[in-house]
Amino acid sequence: xxxxxxxxxxxxxxxxxxxxxxxxxxxxxxxxxxxxxxxxxxxxxxxxxxxxxxxxxxxxxxxxxxxxxxxxxxxxxxxxxxxxxxxxxxxxxxxxxxxxxxxxxxxxxxxxxxxxxx
Amino acid sequence: xxxxxxxxxxxxxxxxxxxxxxxxxxxxxxxxxxxxxxxxxxxxxxxxxxxxxxxxxxxxxxxxxxxxxxxxxxxxxxxxxxxxxxxxxxxxxxxxxxxxxxxxxxxxxxxxxxxxxxxxxxxxxxxxxxxxxxxxxxxxxxxxxxxxxxxxxxxxxxxxxx
Numbered sequence: 240x241x242x243x244x245x246x247x248x249x250x251x252x253x254x255x256x257x258x259x260x261x262x263x264x265x266x267x268x269x270x271x272x273x274x275x276x277x278x279x280x281x282x283x284x285x286x287x288x289x290x291x292x293x294x295x296x297x298x299x300x301x302x303x304x305x306x307x308x309x310x311x312x313x314x315x316x317x318x319x320x321x322x323x324x325x326x327x328x329x330x331x332x333x334x335x336x337x338x339x340x341x342x343x344x345x346x347x348x349x350x351x352x353x354x355x356x357x
Numbered sequence: 358x359x360x361x362x363x364x365x366x367x368x369x370x371x372x373x374x375x376x377x378x379x380x381x382x383x384x385x386x387x388x389x390x391x392x393x394x395x396x397x398x399x400x401x402x403x404x405x406x407x408x409x410x411x412x413x414x415x416x417x418x419x420x421x422x423x424x425x426x427x428x429x430x431x432x433x434x435x436x437x438x439x440x441x442x443x444x445x446x447x448x449x450x451x452x453x454x455x456x457x458x459x460x461x462x463x464x465x466x467x468x469x470x471x472x473x474x475x476x477x478x479x480x481x482x483x484x485x486x487x488x489x490x491x492x493x494x495x496x497x498x499x500x501x502x503x504x505x506x507x508x509x510x511x512x513x514x515x516x517x518x519x
Contacts, residue, residue, distance in 0.1 A: 336404035346385055
């Protein structure tokens with residue numbers, strides 16, 4: 240079966256709020272599935288489905304420990320998102336820093352206009 | 358008088374897989390922020406950031422009117438965006454479409470709101486793309502050579518301060 244394109248990369252994987260919750264929990268440390276089910280208050284099949292998506296894009300890794308499957312966050316795979324947001328943020332920070340200067344001029348001009356009546 | 362402008366970071370979040378939300382507070386009342394946001398000569402002064410020069414700004418500020426900004430990036434290439442105004446509430450809100458001319462098939466809808474409190478204005482800009490792919494491409498498109506330009510600028514600044 241063709242996989243939905245919407246889960247093809249990390250950007251889409253983290254767009255789902257439940258999956259971000261899972262990542263938040265795993266950010267603290269490695270967890271077995273049962274812990275995630277309890278902490279998130281979701282049905283196990285749903286948690287497993289989200290974990291599968293997260294694994295497919297490399298955001299979480301899994302290992303077997305006895306009879307348990309232990310999940311952990313792979314922070315490195317979040318880097319594309321971090322870089323992407325950061326460069327976008329930089330663009331807008333640059334623009335807004337310049338806008339600050341424009342606004343200072345407008346404020347000064349408005350105050351100057353007020354004085355010109357005197 | 359020297360005006361010391363503090364540098365604040367624009368806060369960028371991704372509320373859903375097709376949206377980008379940008380917020381920033383300014384030390385000015387909202388009618389002035391709105392003026393700087395909608396007046397061609399003022400837009401020219403800030404819209405390119407450190408990445409180049411804004412060479413052309415057309416603003417037909419009415420519902421159904423169009424806008425177009427052209428920037429020549431420091432690396433030499435030209436980048437142009439245009440769109441149409443869908444909703445205008447002076448000093449409060451502007452809703453407009455936005456098309457990057459390098460990818461004319463994709464467009465976004467941008468909602469900019471200006472909220473004033475104690476003489477300071479928070480600008481909230483919600484960019485909604487028609488698909489997640491469009492959002493990612495759009496943001497990457499604005500970034501061509503951006504990093505290098507930012508570094509060049511920093512270097513220039515460092516030289517001028519030395």
